[in-house]
Amino acid sequence: MKYCEKCGISVRGEREHCPLCNAVLHGEAEPGGFPKLPNVRREHRLWLSILALSSVAACIVCLLLNFLFRSRGLWSLFVLGGVACMWMTLGLALYKERNIPKTMVWEVFLIAVLCVLWDYFTGWRGWSINYVLPIVSMGVMVVLVFTCRLFHVAAGSLIVYLMVDALMGVVQLVLLLTGCITVPLPSLLCVGVSAVMLAAMLIFRGKKVSEELSRRFHV
Amino acid sequence: MSHPQFQWARLDTAAKIFPCTSSTKDPKVFRFVCELKEPIVPQALQQALDQTIELFPGFQTILKRGMFWYYLEQTNMRPTAHEECRPPCSVLYDRDVHTLLFDVTYYGCRVNLEVFHAISDGTGSMHFLRVLIFRYLQLVHPKELGSLPELDYDASETQSMDDSFERYANRQKKPKTEAVHRAAHLHGNKRTEGLNVVVGTAPVNDLLAYSHRCGASMTMVLCALIMQAIRSQMSVNETKKPVVLAVPVNLRNHFRSASARNFFSVMDVSYNFSKRNGSMEDILQELERQFQRGLSPEELQYRVNQYIGLIKNPFSRITPLSCKDFAMRLGYYSASQKETSAVSNVGVVHMPAALAPYIRQFAVFVSTEKLQMCSLSYENRITLSFSSAFANTDVQRCFFRSLIKEGIPVEIDTNLCDE
Secondary structure (H helix, E strand, O other): OEEEOOOOEEEOEOOOEOOOOOOEOEOOOEOOOOOOOOOOOOOOOHHHHHHHHHHHHHHHHHHHHHHHOHHHOOOHHHHHHHHHHHHHHHHHHHHOOOOHHHHHHHHHHHHHHHHHHHHHHOOOOOHHHHHHHHHHHHHHHHHHHHHHHHHOOOHHHHHHHHHHHHHHHHHHHHHHHOOOOOOHHHHHHHHHHHHHHHHHHHHHHHHHHHHHHHHHOOO | OOOOOOOEEEOOHHHHHHHHHOOOOOOOEEEEEEEEOOOOOHHHHHHHHHHHHOOOHHHOEEEEEOOOOEEEEEOOOOOOOEEOOOOOOOOOOEOOEOOOOEEEEEEOOEEEEEEEOOOOOHHHHHHHHHHHHHHHHHHHOHHHHOOOOOOOOOOOHHHHOOOHHHHHOOOOOOOOOOOOOOOOOOOOOEOOOOOEEEEEEEEHHHHHHHHHHHOOOHHHHHHHHHHHHHHHHOOOOHHHOOEEEEEEEEHHHOOOOOOOOOOEEEEEEEEOOOOOOOOHHHHHHHHHHHHHHHOOHHHHHHHHHOOHHHHHOHHHHOOOHHHHHHHHHHHHHHHHOOOOEEEEEEEEOOOOHHHHHHEEEEEEEEOOOOEEEEEEEEOOEEEEEEEEOEOOOHHHHHHHHHHHHOOOOOEEEEOOOOO
16 A cells, blocks of 8 residues: 555555645555546537527627617517527526426426517517417427327326426416407317316326325425 | 335425435535455346345435425336446436436445435435345355345334434424534635545544543544644634534434434534634533533434424425425525534444455445545444545645544545546
8 A cells, every 4th residue: 555654644546646745655556446537527518609609799780780770670679589588498498408398398388488478579469379379288298298108207297297288278278268369279279189188197097197296295 | 126105205304405405516415335355246236236125115216396395206217236437426316307316336346325315314324235235245155144144124114214303303492502603614625526535544443542542432532633623724714713513413323213214413513712722632521511412312302303393384384395495595505604514423334243354344425515524433444534525635634644643543545636
């Protein structure tokens, strides 16, 4: 074993210097108990940085151009809003990247909210609740069922995600009944599909569903 | 394999703090190490692991977020013993990916068991490692060890899954304690990645003889030495504040419990170098007083009751988990401001005498955002392991040099690399 004369301590491993006082060690090396691991610094996300810089640059250019041609109105705000929305959805996807079904459910929520906001700030034409909301939540339901087969997600988690998705269906029913929706076909279809999906879950996996809910909601 | 009685379980009372305060900096993971005198055979280790997990249902779980609380769910995932490939005490719990909350790795002659604190504390995990090593050695040396009787750990499934806090809590009032407002803190550059681990090994006899000379218990002597080592690294300004060491107390020694989950509490001992003379005798005298008070029956009962009130409170129960997470993190942060460092003496590991020729030593250390010392003894070897978030090893140097000065030989192993 190596020996540090300054500290009076024996040191295992093949080090040249004492880990405590940095003095030179003497003696024969004896294998230590810690493997030499490669220094795994997180790989720098170069592409993300490039994207970040180019979006910031685009925003600045648009703001300047807008300032130059002021007569056309504040169109640069659309660009800023678009970039902000892109980063929000991308950020969420990157933050939650390791759990795909969960990411999808969150993304749908975010996209729905963002669309409603866009619709609202561009003079409420109702496209967000007429088309986007029902199509997106129906799409997610189908995709969820497939991803769970592909990624072997436990049935318990699937139940919760489908529940959340079904909740969006309920929201649409409320919008339908209060007359906010002007083109009822997509929403009707979505509400129907959600209801069938919920019923199927209760009929085939009723016990699992109640077990999962009692776990998730225990106080 | 299935455990008929257990499909999911609430986190035990002490464990509730760990999922929300776990981060990449301090993932609340601890590692138990058993070093054998021969290289590990991976297949046998895997086989032993498969047998061991059957006895510890609490280990074969994943952690999930509910609406109000985290909970453990039984899973069919099987643990695999693999070669060590990550820095010690890396993250085990990831809220987005459900994985087992413990990991068995090997390197050279060593078996490492890393455990996320939410499923078990030191005592519970030590049982796991003991059974694992016992089975492993039996598999590798069937001729010599095949006929050994089973280990002494025989808790039933319900016993091993017991939340002993709930069992022993009552409504006793809090005893009066001296409040510390702010403790002295260590300063220095933190490491960018991973823990800085220094494991020192010394003969138990020598250390015991030294404690006898001082007229104190070994834990107290170790605490005193660390306090002095920390003192030597403090700035003048910091010395005005007391040095506070957090000392975990294994409540199983005071309340009957065979739980393999968490059943421990933390006691703070402090010493103010600006108000007292700082000699070994004086520190030990002060520690003696504080240990006696901290381990008195009333104080121990209070420790069991500590969180129960909060957890049973109807308002806190129906607060959504994300709000609770935030509040618990806040509480944890303010509590951590009142502590300088931590010292935990896990105690003595007992293994059947027939295994002694195969085992060199045991060790334990834990992830931390500060500096922490854990000690563990087996036969005549005690391992004193420092884990630290700091890049420097000044406290460790002072501590080990003071042992050397008392004539106690020390052998060191570390994961630090030469620059």
